Amino acid sequence: MQPSHPVTRDLILIGGGHAHALVLRKWGMSPLPGVRVTLITPEPTAPYTGMLPGHVAGHYSRDALDIDLMRLARFAGARVVLKPATGLDLDARQVIVPDRAPVAFDALSINVGIRSTLPDLPGxxxxxxxxxxxxxxxxxxxxxxxxxxxxxxxxxxxxxxxxxxxxxxxxxxxxxxxxxxxxxxxxxxxxxxxxxxxxxxxxxxxxxxxxxxxxxxxxxxxxxxxxxxxxxxxxxxxxxxxxAAGATPLAWVARTGLPVTDGFIEVGEHLNSPADPTIFAGGDCAHMLHAPREKAGVFAVRQAPILHHNLRATLSGKRLKAYKPQRDYLKLVSLGTKDAVADWHGLAPSGSLLWRWKDHIDSKFMRKFDDLPAMNQSNDIPAEAADGLAEMIAAQPMCGGCGAKVGAATLRRQIDALPAPHRPDIAEGAGDDAALLIHGAGFQTFTTDHFRAFIDDPWLLTRIAVLHALGDVWAMGGQPQAALSQIILPRMAEKAQADTLREIMDAASTTLRDAGADLVGGHTSLGAELTVGFSVTGLVERPIRLSGAQAGDALILTKPIGTGTILAADMQAQAPGHSVAAALTSMSLSSARAAAILSPLAHAMTDVTGFGLAGHLFGILDLCGLSADLHGIPLIDGALALAEAGHRSSLFTQNTIRIADVIGPAGPLKDLLFDPQTSGGLLAAIPAGEVSATLSALTDSGYTAAHIGTLSDGPARIRIG
The missing domain is CATH 3.50.50.60 (FAD/NAD(P)-binding domain)
Structure with a gap:
């Protein structure tokens, strides 16, 4: 979600505890203009303490237990960093996160809970x-x-x-x-x-x-x-x-340099640190100097409105409020069965009525995060407007990533109208993934790709954009060489620009270096929204052309499909957090090792991106005069359910121009063949006798790879079972 106002301040929430979940919900109801909110959490969901005993007893499903932090953050307009925080740099005012650039803050809140570990007990x-x-x-x-x-x-x-x-x-x-x-x-x-x-x-x-x-x-x-x-x-x-003994703070919390008591962050009546009034803590990881209390979820829940107010006040120069915890509180304790005992001012009634009361309280709390207001995607239509404007506004909002690209048919018409290359060092080739330049005794590939943001995390978006651009080089059997960046930043304050570019450059340089290439320059400008792209060169000894596939070849796919559908649903806060996390994990997985395994064997290879699995496969079939029988196509967790619910990328309709050439039952699985992928897997045609060893090598390298079909002579058709 792109900010509607220029970013001037950064608020970081570390941890998805109850206090922060409620802060995010309140923030989504009334954002503070100019503030970019970031949630740093290792998991896309957070279990609710109150319902854990009922879940353990079998009364609640795991889904009922979890708060969906990804969906909640989307509602709040917050970016999510799916990593654990491991420390603070108080001088630089940055949060340390493993395997990526630190994240800068102007205000910070920590709500990471505790552990009941016994680290000194052997075994x-x-x-x-x-x-x-x-x-x-x-x-x-x-x-x-x-x-x-x-x-x-x-x-x-x-x-x-x-x-x-x-x-x-x-x-x-x-x-x-x-x-x-x-x-x-x-x-x-x-x-x-x-x-x-x-x-x-x-x-x-x-x-x-x-x-x-x-x-x-x-x-x-x-x-x-x-x-x-x-x-x-x-x-x-x-x-x-x-x-279940005691409460142990997370080890990194005690090492932040902030004042602590027994490893718990000291906070005053405003829930901020006495050492830095812009750093807050809530829930079990905090120690309230003005009112020490036992560790209990009820305090995190009741701290949330004060924490929300004080974070906004800190970022806008307003007065803070004091938190005054109650001395005693009602404890409703489950008894395993659907009975409970109440502990309140010395009284202890028990029975099924109290369990139903507890269930009502817990269910009401969880509904706060399930019943979020619908995302408002509408735009006002002027009283007088050109023909077609109303239809465009009423259509599904444009997706990010490859879902925002021009359709294959429109693109192909313009490319076909170009004159043939006149330089002798440009190799001719129909439909290849990248340009192929004759370079001495070998070849050089040249390609470019960019897309509008589909997540608000510039570091992860950049890594995915780099891997997406490199996919064309790998698909042609090349070794990445050098890259130029093309970055458009939304309008923001100078400090926010610098912090955002620092994250982008860190992701670009480290991802390219891991691939054996270097970032050698680029161009940056300001615009309406965040857009990231790269032009990439690669060196090739034996180019893998789309026209090389043969009848009898086996089709290998190295990643599951479904990113376009999941991202489209996520835009409207309808995608489960675990599905979004799975899609991001797939997109951020480098295809370097897969390319090294497949390149010596592949007769043809492409990376599955904006035109979907079917569109890129037709690129091979049309050139080779072959047909394909598909089966066992791997899907990202949740993609099929979202497709069944009617979610589609905004590029989906244009991708289906060849749907008549796909033989098989209509339905969500068939539709997912046309789902645009961002940083998708490699699709390779290899000799049938190499399938077993190739899949073993790919699986051992961490890919969800599959043998998805076979090529045969015949018209360019795709058959699905």
């Missing part, structure tokens, strides 16, 4: 799972449940550390595995439920006894093994050992 890292972070625990729990249900392991569980949360987790695990004779032991070094009120404690102890869950207090755990826990009193059998 914990290898054989136990902390209850926090929640996403990691939920994934490991799902795998353990599957193994138990298949009879691969016995349902023996040890929970290290109790408290109310540990007891709640143990009861939930027991309920989920109730048909598999679970044996659950809670190991506690001190009084297990000391923080619960007497009545709530009695209710929890009664339910633990009824479930057959044993609490062993005054136990010192000395080591964790794969199938047992060692204590000073003997070994406890366990195939799933959970760490």
């Amino acid at each position: 914990f890292a290898e054989h136990a799972i902390p209850a926090k972070p929640l996403g990691l625990f939920a994934d490991r729990w799902a795998r353990f449940v599957e193994a138990v249900e298949k009879g691969e392991v016995a349902a023996r569980i040890a929970v290290i550390g109790c408290g109310v949360a540990g007891a709640e987790l143990a009861l939930s695990m027991h309920h989920r595995l109730r048909d598999h004779a679970p044996e659950i032991v809670i190991l506690e070094a001190e009084d297990a439920l000391k923080h619960a009120s007497p009545r709530a404690r009695a209710a929890l102890e009664r339910n633990l006894r009824d479930a057959g869950i044993t609490i062993r207090e005054d136990v010192q755990v000395t080591r964790i093994a794969a199938d047992h826990v060692e204590t000073q009193a003997g070994d406890i059998p366990s195939n799933f050992t959970v760490g």
Whole structure:
């Protein structure tokens, strides 16, 4: 989403905790003009604490548990960096992120949660799972449940550390595995439920006894093994050992240079650091100097409105508000079954009504992120306008990436009208991916590509643009040599320009260097929106031409398809975060190694980009007089469901000009053949006898490669099963 106002300030949110999720939602309802918001988080989703016990017990699906941070950020107009922050450079005012350029900030907020790890306990890292972070625990729990249900392991569980949360987790695990004779032991070094009120404690102890869950207090755990826990009193059998003791801050947080208490970031009543009033922290990773409290999600939720106000105030010169936490709060504790106990001012009623109340509260909270207002893509139509303007405005908004390109038919008509090359050092060739220049005893390829932004992260966008441009060189069997950049920046303040260009140049130079090429110059200007492109040269010994395919060749595709559909849905905040993340991962994967594997074998090769798999395959079939039978085409996770829901790239209709030449049932799978790809995979025609070894080599190199079909003599047709 391009900013509607020039960028003058950068706000960075590190972590997708509850406070930041609510800040993003409020920001989307009323953005602060001039501010570019960036969310730095390693995962596209964030599980909600309140629903984890219900998920563990089997009452909620994993999808119901997760807040979709990618969709939320799109709604808020924020860019997302899908990496973990690993530190701060307070002097440069930058966030350190691995494998990419640092991200600059004018204001910063940290909401990264905690871990319940026991790093000094031998064997914990290898054989136990902390209850926090929640996403990691939920994934490991799902795998353990599957193994138990298949009879691969016995349902023996040890929970290290109790408290109310540990007891709640143990009861939930027991309920989920109730048909598999679970044996659950809670190991506690001190009084297990000391923080619960007497009545709530009695209710929890009664339910633990009824479930057959044993609490062993005054136990010192000395080591964790794969199938047992060692204590000073003997070994406890366990195939799933959970760490639920205490709260440990993330290691990098304690090393930021900000004042900390036990590794937690110190904040005052305005939720900002006493050392730097522009740096804030919320949730479990913060230590409130003015009102120390236990670690609980309720505080993150109630901090959010104050945090949102104070971040805006910091960036606009307004007055900050103080956060005053409540002294006590209602605790609704799940009992595994659809019952709960309440802990409130010494009272502890329990029963199914309280579970329904808890379910209502939790579901209402999650609906805040599911029921986001629709993205407004409409434009006002003047009372008097040229014919066709209303239809253009009413049409689907133009996509970014390759989805914003001119259609193949329009482009081909203009290229065919060009005169033939008159220079003797320009090799003739119909439809090849790049120009081929005769260079001494060998050849040089020359190509260019650029596109308008489809994500707001300039570093990742640039990496994808570089790999996209290099695809033409690799497809012709070339080795990348040099590149020139063409950058258009949206209007922004000078500091924001410098920070954005720093990220762009870092991504371009490192990506090109990894490919064996160098960035040797370029051109930069200001315009309406961010656009990134590159002109690239490469050296070739044996050019791979599209016209070289032969009947009997096998078709190999190195990446799944579906980026155009996913990006189109993402523009309207309708794509699941995990699908967007999968598409970005695919687009940012270099094809260098795939090209090295395929080039010695390929009779023909192309990179699948704007004209879709079908369009680029027709480029081979038309030249060679061949037809293709396709099967088993790999798809990016979520692409088929989004296509079934009707999402299409704005280039899709123009791409389907050859749809009559694709024989097979109509539907979303057929449509995805015409889906424009950005930085798509290589499509190669290789001898049939080389398929097995080639797929093994590609898979070992990290590609989701597949044998998708076979070429045969006949008219240029594509048949799909």
